[in-house]
Every structure is written in C-alpha cells, then in structure tokens.
Amino acid sequence: MSAPPLFNRLALIGVGLIGSSIARAARTQGAVRSIVATARSAATRRRIAELGLADQVVETNAAAVEGADLAIVCIPVGACGAVAREIGPHLKPGAIVSDVGSVKGSVLREMAPHLPAGVHFVPAHPVAGTEHSGPDAGFAELFVGRWCILTPPPQADKDAVDRLAAFWRLLGANVETMSAEHHDLVLGITSHLPHLIAYTIVGTADELSQVTRSEVLQFSAGGFRDFTRIAASDPTMWRDVFLHNKDAVLEMLGRFNEDLSMLTRAIRRGDGDALFDQFTRTRAIRRGIVEIGQDSPAPDFGRPHPDLPHEPLPRPYAVDDK
Numbered sequence: 001m002s003a004p005p006l007f008n009r010l011a012l013i014g015v016g017l018i019g020s021s022i023a024r025a026a027r028t029q030g031a032v033r034s035i036v037a038t039a040r041s042a043a044t045r046r047r048i049a050e051l052g053l054a055d056q057v058v059e060t061n062a063a064a065v066e067g068a069d070l071a072i073v074c075i076p077v078g079a080c081g082a083v084a085r086e087i088g089p090h091l092k093p094g095a096i097v098s099d100v101g102s103v104k105g106s107v108l109r110e111m112a113p114h115l116p117a118g119v120h121f122v123p124a125h126p127v128a129g130t131e132h133s134g135p136d137a138g139f140a141e142l143f144v145g146r147w148c149i150l151t152p153p154p155q156a157d158k159d160a161v162d163r164l165a166a167f168w169r170l171l172g173a174n175v176e177t178m179s180a181e182h183h184d185l186v187l188g189i190t191s192h193l194p195h196l197i198a199y200t201i202v203g204t205a206d207e208l209s210q211v212t213r214s215e216v217l218q219f220s221a222g223g224f225r226d227f228t229r230i231a232a233s234d235p236t237m238w239r240d241v242f243l244h245n246k247d248a249v250l251e252m253l254g255r256f257n258e259d260l261s262m263l264t265r266a267i268r269r270g271d272g273d274a275l276f277d278q279f280t281r282t283r284a285i286r287r288g289i290v291e292i293g294q295d296s297p298a299p300d301f302g303r304p305h306p307d308l309p310h311e312p313l314p315r316p317y318a319v320d321d322k
C-alpha cells in the first residue's frame with residue numbers, strides 16, 4: 001500500500017518550467033491530495049487546465065492559497081515580494097509557504113514581512129532546470145537526483161522544514177539545508193556567473209564583424225554550442241537573478257576577472273606551464289562532478305548523434321580474411 005499524501009492541498013503560484021514539473025512530480029508520486037494552481041496570464045491558466053496539471057485552476061493568487069497546507073511560489077524572484085503581500089492575509093494558520101527562486105536572500109527579505117505569524121516560511125531552491133520555460137516545458141523527473149536547497153530562517157519551525165524536505169525527497173531530490181546568504185554565494189559561482197559568461201560570450205560572437213553570423217552558427221563547436229544553450233535561458237528570470245544577487249555575483253565576478261587576467265597574461269607570455277596546470281585542475285573538477293553522479297560520463301553529455309552510414313569502413317591495410 002502506498003504512503004498517504006504528505007499534504008492535503010498544494011497551491012502553486014506560477015506554473016512554468018518549475019511549477020509544472022512540481023505539479024507533474026507531485027501527482028506521479030502521490031505527494032498531495034489535490035493541486036490548485038494559478039498563473040499571471042489567462043493564457044497560461046488556460047494551458048494549465050488543458051494539460052490537466054491541477055485539480056483546480058483559479059484566477060487570483062489569494063484564491064489559490066485559500067485552504068492550502070503547502071503553497072509554493074514558482075515565479076521570477078523579483079515578483080515574490082508582491083505576491084507574498086497578496087497571499088499573506090489568505091493563508092491558513094499552520095500552512096507552509098515556500099518558493100523555488102534561484103536567489104534566496106532577497107526572497108527571504110521581501111516575502112517574510114508579509115507572511116502572518118503561525119504560517120511557516122521555508123524558502124527552497126531546486127537546483128534543476130533547463131533552458132525552456134512555460135507549463136509545457138516541465139516534466140515529472142526534473143528533480144530526480146538533483147539537489148533541493150532549503151534556506152529556512154533561523155527561527156523556522158523544525159517540523160515544517162522536515163515536512164518540506166520530505167516533499168522534495170518524494171519528488172526525487174536530495175535535500176540540503178543552508179543559510180540564504182551562503183546559498184547565494186555558492187550559486188553565485190556555480191550557476192549565476194556561468195550564465196553571465198554565457199550571455200557575454202554569445203553576445204560577443206554575435207557582434208563580431210569579421211565573422212558572419214551564419215559562420216558562428218555553422219561552425220559552432222562544442223564549447224560555443226554549450227554556451228548558446230545556457231544563453232537561451234529565460235531573460236526575465238535571469239534579469240531578476242542578477243538584480244537580486246548583486247553582491248555575491250559582483251564578488252565572484254571580481255575573482256573571475258582576476259583569474260581571466262592571469263590566463264590572458266599566460267597566453268601573452270607563452271607560459272604553457274601555467275595554462276597546462278590550470279586546465280589540469282579544472283579537468284579534475286569535471287571528473288569529480290561525474291563521479292558524484294551530477295552529470296553523464298558519456299562524451300558530449302550523452303547527446304544522441306546521427307548514425308554513421310552503414311557501409312563498411314575501408315580497410316586498406318587489412319589482410320584478406322579469406
């Protein structure tokens with residue numbers, strides 16, 4: 001017999017990539033008895049209903065959280081404060097409020113003041129995603145084997161934190177708890193800075209005058225191609241991330257610029273040892289990520305490749321088999 005649902009009524013505010021993946025995974029895993037969802041636009045609300053992602057689709061954020069024992073806000077971080085102000089008076093005592101924002105300090109600062117006493121606020125960040133957006137982009141397996149970081153404030157109710165952790169584990173995630181400030185520093189280097197670099201390099205390539213845009217597309221080698229995937233991420237989401245994690249990103253960007261200057265100098269001076277040492281160190285990091293199961297060991301991330309033609313390859317030096 002399967003375990004009873006962890007929550008009765010899950011309210012999802014915002015049903016894009018992350019919200020719709022939560023809905024799909026929560027359904028598949030029987031994590032909640034019912035799901036009520038809303039989104040900002042009528043078009044998205046209609047799509048949520050068409051896809052059958054929720055038991056009920058409502059028009060306002062306030063209506064969504066009525067009677068919910070878990071409400072998860074899945075919208076860009078810059079909009080979280082205003083939504084907390086809207087839902088605050090409608091939350092039921094004892095409800096858990098969470099979010100999925102990629103920045104945690106600003107979410108804590110901007111949402112917490114609007115949530116009434118007796119409601120438990122446990123911010124969260126599932127470190128899982130793709131470059132796609134919207135309710136069609138989600139899938140139930142998105143969180144499997146990925147980390148979900150909870151950043152409860154120091155006075156948070158332990159039972160509420162444990163219940164939210166159990167929810168994320170049921171969706172397949174590994175759960176870690178840390179302070180919001182530490183989260184923002186860690187994600188500043190592992191996620192936010194790489195996105196900024198991708199946005200920069202793809203923009204730089206686009207502006208080159210001696211290399212045509214069609215050449216950039218045609219000859220996009222592995223390195224550039226991977227940057228273009230990251231640089232295709234949602235502009236609103238990422239604008240908000242950089243505006244709301246300003247201090248940590250600037251700190252990491254300062255360090256990055258120093259290291260880039262060091263490599264620039266090594267290239268200018270022809271210092272092959274410095275380049276070799278740096279590349280050896282970074283290769284070990286990639287191998288470490290694969291070893292702990294956070295990425296595929298297959299070449300090119302295990303992407304499928306077109307089959308080679310089936311004709312036997314020429315064997316000019318082979319001895320005659322017969």
Ligand code: NAP
Binds near residue numbers: 014017045126132
């Ligand atoms: P998404 O696919 O673009 O969906 C965003 C949702 O938020 C949509 O339902 C949208 O409604 C709603 N929304 C947008 N602006 C809003 C506003 N001003 N007020 C109220 N609702 C608004 O985004 P997502 O990728 O799911 O990202 C959602 C959150 O998850 C972000 O905070 C992001 O930082 C975080 N996150 C993202 C990833 C990732 O890889 N994408 C990974 C981890 C965490 P409409 O469709 O009606 O506009």
